[in-house]
Amino acid sequence: MADTLVIVESPTKAKTIGKYLGSKYIVKASIGHVRDLPKSQMGVDVTHNFEPKYITIRGKGDVLKGLKDAAKKVKKVYLAADPDREGEAIAWHLAQYLGLDMNQPLRVVFNEITKDAIKEAFKHPRHINMDLVNAQQARRILDRLVGYNISPILWKKVRKGLSAGRVQSVAVKLIMDREREIQEFIPEEYWTIASTLISDGKEINAKFYGYGDEKVELHSEDDVAAVLKRMKNKPYVVQKVTKRERKRNPAPPFITSSLQQEAARKLNFRTSKTMRIAQELYEGIDVGNKEGAVGLITYMRTDSTRLSVTAQNEAKEYILEKYGPDYVLSEPRNQAKNENAQDAHEAIRPTGVMRTPDEIKEYLSRDQLRLYRLIWERFLASQMSSAVLDTMSVDIDAGGVTFRATGSKVKFPGFMKVYIEGNDDGTEEESFLPPIEEGQILDQKEIEPSQHFTQPPPRFSEARMLKSMEEMGIGRPSTYAPTLETIQKRGYVALEEKRFVPTELGEIVITLVEEFFPEILNVEFTAHMESGLDNIEAGNTNWVQVLDDFYQDFAKRVVVAEEEMKEVELKVEESDETCELCGSVMVYKLGRFGKFLACSGFPDCRNTKPIVKEIGVKCPQCETGEIIERKSKKSRIFYGCNQYPECDFVSWDKPIARPCPKCSSMLVEKKRKKQGVSIICTKCDYQEEADS
Structure with missing residues (x-):
């Protein structure tokens, strides 16, 4: 007969652990947190050491009653929530509710759910770690102090339903600052010269380096003309060949x-x-x-x-x-x-x-x-050995003008046999060069000067955003996902082509927060607060003191903001379309997935519809409709007829406005990762390059 109750967070975890522990254990799930601060009020007594007022989370009453009934029937209760601050807090709340003796070793933690790990963990139960609990409490209360003081001011001055958070506001500020960088960016002209050379029938791609050993940048067409004039009719002579063996180590295991x-x-x-x-x-x-x-x-x-x-x-x-x-x-x-x-x-x-x-x-x-x-x-x-690469760099002289070609090849794959870390710009290793000797004269196949302009910094993708937040110490990895979800749900940022852009609402809110609560948007301040929470967890700092140090100045700023923050009227951008339900003008709105049309009669009329983007191609199926660009539920672009549902034509590939020259069927642009974009026929085997 079972004499021990084990409480975890999820039913799946309970099922897996129960299998390992056997019939003497009952394993039940709390289904996550069971108590929290109330949503209807601050729930923190700032005059009495920031004492929190916890209540049972709505819907968890029956769960807690079931756990209490089960606890009464056993001799011992173990709390086996996840091994982090959140898990420790869940264990503490359960112990409080169930009236367990906190002086007893009630807490069981494990890093993996396997038979050996579970059995070993239950041999070494420990006391609930109040430093971990207090670190979680401090974060929760800190976020509550910020959110429940600033948000009501934003409701009065801007619009109901808005919020401001300690971490989310900094995240929006990063996206907003990047957008300003892009808008203020002034492109600068520069040129490159690429020369395709031949050695023993094999091509070598070399790029202009400079004059002799001096690296030179080309800023204009005149600079290019000077280079071409100097090297005119001069042979390409290999001046220096540098070969090296380079080791490449694998990326560490995931965090x-x-x-x-x-x-x-x-x-x-x-x-x-x-x-x-x-x-x-x-x-x-x-x-x-x-x-x-x-x-x-x-x-x-x-x-x-x-x-x-x-x-x-x-x-x-x-x-x-x-x-x-x-x-x-x-x-x-x-x-x-x-x-x-x-x-x-x-x-x-x-x-x-x-x-x-x-x-x-x-x-x-x-x-x-x-x-x-x-x-x-x-x-x-x-855990595998390093890869070994052979690298080669070749300097080629043509009348005092230096071209450089580089390449590499894998000598020993090592860890690359299994896995290579990705990157954000998609660059790959250069190809290896053919055998080349110093003093060798190379033939020129072609030379191609190209004009370029410097590009602004890219907008943040999710991966870049996560990396930036980590590097700056904003939040903690466990908070990244909910933070990015929240700023989209609030309408502060939107995803356009998988990149974050700030909305007008986001810019207004962050501008106001920056004016009246500058410390909230200060990256160093936010990172410092995270360090303070870490010090609480380590037992080096009193959690009440950390909150008090923050709140003393913050409370004064709240008073100033309530008195001095001016009301802001959100601009409405009207379209030339009318609502088919009520006849009102449709206006542009920017939601979490980009722009859409909404009825100006909201909330009386809640009609919305996507913005239609025509591509100038007639529907090949019904021959009367126009093909438009649309988005799936997962924001993937596809193409369909604007007469839907009467016409159900769809295509993942973009149709183009001319028929196949071979069979007169529809041509589409086919995107492939390695080959780039090709134009193919949807019926026969006709294919051509997209730029032909």
Whole structure:
């Protein structure tokens, strides 16, 4: 008969753990947090040491009653929520509600949900760590103080329903500042000269470097003319050939932020999707009769690249068997530690490297498999030997004008056999050059001067945003996903072509916050507050003191803002369309997924519709409608007939306004990652390059 109750957060986790613990244990789920600050009021007594007023979260009454009834029937209760601040706070709230003796070791923590890890964890229960609890409380109260003081002012001065948050406001400010940089950017002209040379029948792509050993930049067409004049009719002579052997090390195993960034780059996952799927992999997936439900990865909220010796040895064994001794590390690789890292948990890794993606793919959904494969390959590669590249740099002289060609090739793949880290600009290794000797004369195939203009900094993608927030110490990895979701839901930023742009509303709100609460938008101040929370967790700082230091000045600013902030009227941009439901003018609005049309009669009329973008092509199916650009629910662009639903023509590829010269069927632009854009026929095998 069961005599011990174990409480975790989720039913999936409860099911997986229950299988390992056996019949003497009852495992139940709290379904996340059970108590929180009330939504209807501040819920913090600022005059009495910021004492929080916790209430039962709506809908959790029956859950708590069931846990209390179960606790009465057993001799012992263990609290096994996730091993972080949030998990510690959940355990503390449960202990308080259930009336458990806090002097007893009630808390059980584990970094992975596997049989050995669970059994070992239950051998070593500990007391609830109040430093962790207080760090979570301080963050929650701090955010409440900011949000519930600034938001009502914004409701009065701008519009109801607005909010301002400590981290979200800084995130919007980053996006807004980047947009200003782009708008104020003044392009500068520059030129390049590319020369295609021939050595033993093989092409070499060389670029203008300068005069002799001096690097020279070309700013105008006159500069280019001077170069061409100097090298006219002069032979291309190889002056210097430099060969080097270069080692390339693998990326470290994932931490929360790097997983979010790489999943955005390689899998096109939104941050929230990455964390949801990672949670599923952590809590347990049924992988068949051999193992049943098992946690496939370690805890996914971590800022440490540290790995256990057991994991390293298991990886070494697998690499030796699969790839051979040359791919095995001679000694463990020491990963650089981020100075801001709490280092509470291991890196994100598979709980068993022998559980390969291919072996368990039939038990995973498509997205679960893709994310698991990413984590598995990244971990394995981090434990493999370095890659060795042969690099070559060639300086070529033509009448005192220097051209330079560079290239590389893989001499030994090492970790690259398994995984190569992605990047934001999509650049790849250059190709290797053919054999070249000093003094060799090369033939010229062509020379091509090109005019360019410097480009403004790019808008933030999710991956770039995450990286910037991490580098600046804004928030913590576990807060990134909800922060980016919130600023879109509030209408402060929108996604256009997978890049963040600030809305007019976002710019108004941030401008007001910046004027009256400058410290909230100060990156250094925000990073300092995060360090303060970390110090609370480490037991080095009193949480009440951290809040008091912030609130004393902040409260004075609230009073000034209430008196001096002026009301702002949001501009309405009218369109030339009328609402088909009520006849009012349709106006442009900017939501989380970009611009759309909405009825100006809102809230009496709530009609909305997408902005139609015609591409100048007649529908090939009904021959009367026009093809328009549309967006799917996942914001993927496709093309359809404007007579829908009468005509159901759709195409993922962009139709063009001329028929196939071979069969007169529709031509479309086909985008391929490596080949670029081609024009193909939808019926026959006709194909041409897009720029022909």
